[in-house]
Amino acid sequence: xxxxxxxxxxxxxxxxxxxxxxxxxxAIMAAVDEIVFHQLLAWHHFxxxxxxxxxxxxxxxxxxxxxxxxxxxxxxxxxxRRRGALSSRLAWGGFLLGAGGFQLFDGxxxxxxxRLHQIRYGVHLVPYDVVWNVAGAVLLLAGVAVLWSARSxxxxxxxx
Amino acid sequence: xxxxVPPAMVAVPLAHAGHGAGGPTWLPLFPVALLAGGYLLxxxxxxxxxxxxxxxxxxxxxALLAVAVGPLAQAPGDPRGHMAQHLLLGMLAPLGLVLxxxxxxxxxxxxxxxxxxxxxxxxxxxxxxxxxxxTAALLTTGGLALVLLTPLYAAAERQPVLHHAVHLHYxxxxxxxxxxxxxxxxxxxxPGLAVRVGALLVAAAGHAVLSKYLYAQAETLPPGLxxxxxxxxxxxxxxxxxxxxxxxxxxxxxxxxxxxxxxxxRSSALIKxxxxxxxxxxxxxx
Numbered sequence: 001x002x003x004x005x006x007x008x009x010x011x012x013x014x015x016x017x018x019x020x021x022x023x024x025x026x027a028i029m030a031a032v033d034e035i036v037f038h039q040l041l042a043w044h045h046f047x048x049x050x051x052x053x054x055x056x057x058x059x060x061x062x063x064x065x066x067x068x069x070x071x072x073x074x075x076x077x078x079x080x081r082r083r084g085a086l087s088s089r090l091a092w093g094g095f096l097l098g099a100g101g102f103q104l105f106d107g108x109x110x111x112x113x114x115r116l117h118q119i120r121y122g123v124h125l126v127p128y129d130v131v132w133n134v135a136g137a138v139l140l141l142a143g144v145a146v147l148w149s150a151r152s153x154x155x156x157x158x159x160x
Numbered sequence: 161x162x163x164x165v166p167p168a169m170v171a172v173p174l175a176h177a178g179h180g181a182g183g184p185t186w187l188p189l190f191p192v193a194l195l196a197g198g199y200l201l202x203x204x205x206x207x208x209x210x211x212x213x214x215x216x217x218x219x220x221x222x223a224l225l226a227v228a229v230g231p232l233a234q235a236p237g238d239p240r241g242h243m244a245q246h247l248l249l250g251m252l253a254p255l256g257l258v259l260x261x262x263x264x265x266x267x268x269x270x271x272x273x274x275x276x277x278x279x280x281x282x283x284x285x286x287x288x289x290x291x292x293x294x295t296a297a298l299l300t301t302g303g304l305a306l307v308l309l310t311p312l313y314a315a316a317e318r319q320p321v322l323h324h325a326v327h328l329h330y331x332x333x334x335x336x337x338x339x340x341x342x343x344x345x346x347x348x349x350x351p352g353l354a355v356r357v358g359a360l361l362v363a364a365a366g367h368a369v370l371s372k373y374l375y376a377q378a379e380t381l382p383p384g385l386x387x388x389x390x391x392x393x394x395x396x397x398x399x400x401x402x403x404x405x406x407x408x409x410x411x412x413x414x415x416x417x418x419x420x421x422x423x424x425x426r427s428s429a430l431i432k433x434x435x436x437x438x439x440x441x442x443x444x445x446x
Contacts, residue, residue, distance in 0.1 A: 071416055
């Protein structure tokens, strides 16, 4: 390790820094989805008559996991920071990757493939779906770009 | 449970007759006052000095208990009042009490024979089984499901003794669960972080699913009630859902805080050693 040129005097934990970003990104996006679309806009309903019990179960698990991921993610983040093992670039890249990935997954798998629920009811859906999924894809790609540049910086700032 | 029967309730004497025949209204407050007073006495007489934050947590727990058994018990027929009571008794008050670390305080101030007894009790195998996060999750969320999905709820409405027993169960199971996950009190053989997070996840998900199910089935659940107001049960179910979220959030914070403050993070020590060695080499080369 000693002959590796490191970007700073700290020893950043690459894997943990990225993963903690992904975890917080997923949790934040899930929380935004829940708070903004379920509660503030009330586009989704608290409960649909048509909601099958499997969806009820998966919804409950997802909801519980979101709170735990958010709290656990921030404690993990604080722990990495305290140990000086955090690379904030990698964490930001992971955050964007996680947020965009979750939104895209929600938009494609939950809304379209599994048809658990839709973004909004009683409206023409296509523009909503396009905005939702494009926004997710943009976040995802931004995350990939940030991670890419952070990684190539770490590898000695070589060819790029 | 109470003698105070609002005029509206007199119109339906059948369902709430049990409440009217109960003992004095403020009687349940005495044990709460005893808990708070006993703890304060012990904390003051602790020779090593007792952390004020622990005292504050315990007193908050006691205050929540007092709200649950005092003012909230005044409206016996309202499902929303019931639900608030259950949230306080089974989820929020236990967390405050657990964070007060009463067993540690007892070990500080009690005479040697009592300390030995507590130590033996803490090493007992049945206790390890009972205090396992999975058992505790089953007891708290499973117990709640048992009450709300079976005629037990209706029976407890009629019989004050059963009513009190159900409330005691909520409190005991909630305390056990919070202790098994995040209690500062000694807990031999407490499982690792993954098991505890998993138990919290399952319990919280079960709670969320149960409350949505109750919301959906408000016309028929809880079964066996003679008069019901589905709208009130629906808003009680929503209160259960969001109240459960708050409790889950607080429990998760307490749980991860114990991890964050773990005694000797091995990797942290390693990193420090490594970092200082590297600093040394840097000063050498530059």
